[in-house]
Amino acid sequence: MKFDTLVLGAGMVGVSIAAHLQQRGLSVALVDRKAPGNETSFGNAGLIQREGVYPYAFPREFSKLLGYASNRSLDVRYHPAAMPKLAPFLYRYWYNSEPSRHAAIARSYATLIERSVSEHQALAQAAGAAALLRPTGWVRVFRTPERLSQEVRTAEQWQREFGVTFDALDAPALHALEPDLAATLVGGVRFPQSHSVNDPNALVTAYARYFEQLGGRFVHGDALTLAPQWRVSTDDGVLEARSVVIALGPWSERVSGALGYRLPLGIKRGYHMHYRPERNAKLGQPVLDVESGYLLAPMARGIRLTTGVELALLDEPKTPDQLAAVEPIARKLFPLGERVDAEPWMGQRPCTADMLPIIGPAPRHQDLWFAFGHAHHGLTLGPVTGRLIADMVTGAAPFVDPRPFRVDRF
CATH class of the missing domain: 3.30.9.10 (D-Amino Acid Oxidase, subunit A, domain 2)
Structure with a gap:
């Protein structure tokens, strides 16, 4: 089975990416071991934090x-x-929580946060x-x-x-x-x-249902089987695609690490x-x-x-x-x-370690994209990340400057 893009991870971030890519006319397979929204996105405060311009810093007071x-x-x-x-x-x-560094981080982070509510509203309306x-x-x-x-x-x-x-x-x-x-x-x-949101899992499920209504396909599978260029094993067989997006939340490091990336x-x-x-x-x-x-x-x-x-x-x-x-x-x-x-x-x-998510292309593999590290704001920033990744994957002008979130900053 061949697709344009594989999206690995069906939390809020991965589902939003899959929906935005499918909206652009790509054929997309969304792969996870569980149904959409049943890991980290299942349990949270249900907040879309428009005020969250300063990511949570490490305490500095002795x-x-x-x-x-x-x-x-x-x-x-x-x-x-x-x-x-x-x-x-x-x-x-x-180190990055020092006030002047934290303020600089906030200036980049705010470019995502200030669009969080409007991007959710747009995706929720469509769904x-x-x-x-x-x-x-x-x-x-x-x-x-x-x-x-x-x-x-x-x-x-x-x-x-x-x-x-x-x-x-x-x-x-x-x-x-x-x-x-x-x-x-x-x-x-x-x-x-x-x-x-009084049921975060229901919101992720609604976005996933919309993705499938657009023609996308959700498949249970093991992201750890990912191999260049690009294929992954699933319950429905081996899926192949021209590009892949790793959006596995806390498990992203295991897959990116297997490809040689050491990220903090x-x-x-x-x-x-x-x-x-x-x-x-x-x-x-x-x-x-x-x-x-x-x-x-x-x-x-x-x-x-x-x-x-x-x-x-x-x-x-x-x-x-x-x-x-x-x-x-x-x-x-x-x-x-x-x-x-x-x-x-x-x-x-x-x-x-610098409180900013990783969003963008992998530097050493063609058509490999990263979208993880959202910390406390995965629910908040899912649709923003989805739109930004879709812009970059399809070659459109990014609606947010992606440079602060590139992987090679580490």
Whole structure:
């Protein structure tokens, strides 16, 4: 079976790429071991973060680093046995998080982020899934006036630099907006430009269905069998194509590494659990408890609690200690009832050391393309990446400057 392009990976990024390429008239096969949207894209906060112009930096304050070293922090945990292998990546991550470097990174990152909502809207409209995008915005809440003031200053900076809009909420305004949150909160900062999704898997599935309606084909297969120039083994036999896009999220390094590319990719793991709200309590938008490092989001399945970061090696067993640590705190913030899921879900975010995704052609192989390393913003940046890759693969003028995201920057 022959195609113009193989897209390896059926998360939000891979499905968006496949749909955009199929829109351009290419014949595309989308290959994954699982159905679309059933790995990292399945469990997240459901946010399309228009405000996320500054990617998440590595902490620089000595007091924070000392607190993380104890491995009891609510927002960041790590596997001690993984640290020797992760140390080079973490050092580069820390280096690039220096404020002036971080600001330069943000200027490149913003070119993707500022198009995130509009590109989702365009793809969702074409896929008949516009109702899944909700213009709710989201809010970061605080327990201390000092942290609230600091967040307002940061939001003011984002507004000056990148046109990010925000609402500074005092306690009465916050509780008028979300009356079932704890009365002890002193206020929050809301970002109204961002959208939310109450079922991320349903959105990925809708985009995949649209891809198939355009004539694309989804096939279960093993991306690790990829061989030049280009073929991959699947349940339906060997597929061949002129070009291939690696969009395997955290597993991308295994396939790119087999082709000789050594990229500074690290893994940030996260967990989620769903709860039934008590006493008919309502949550209208995602809410981040900044000082405790977790997020609550209204989902189709219930209220989703998502944890912060766990640093570990790829495919290590689950260790949902963070979830157990923050659940009692979350119950005081919002009236969570019984757990809905039988066990915590775990996902693995692919992160580069300079916080920018890798999007573009491989330097040593013809017709090989990379699209991974989106860290916390895979859901946010899927359609943007899809359009940018489609521009480059088809020879169109890229609608975003792709140079900051090229693979040979490492």
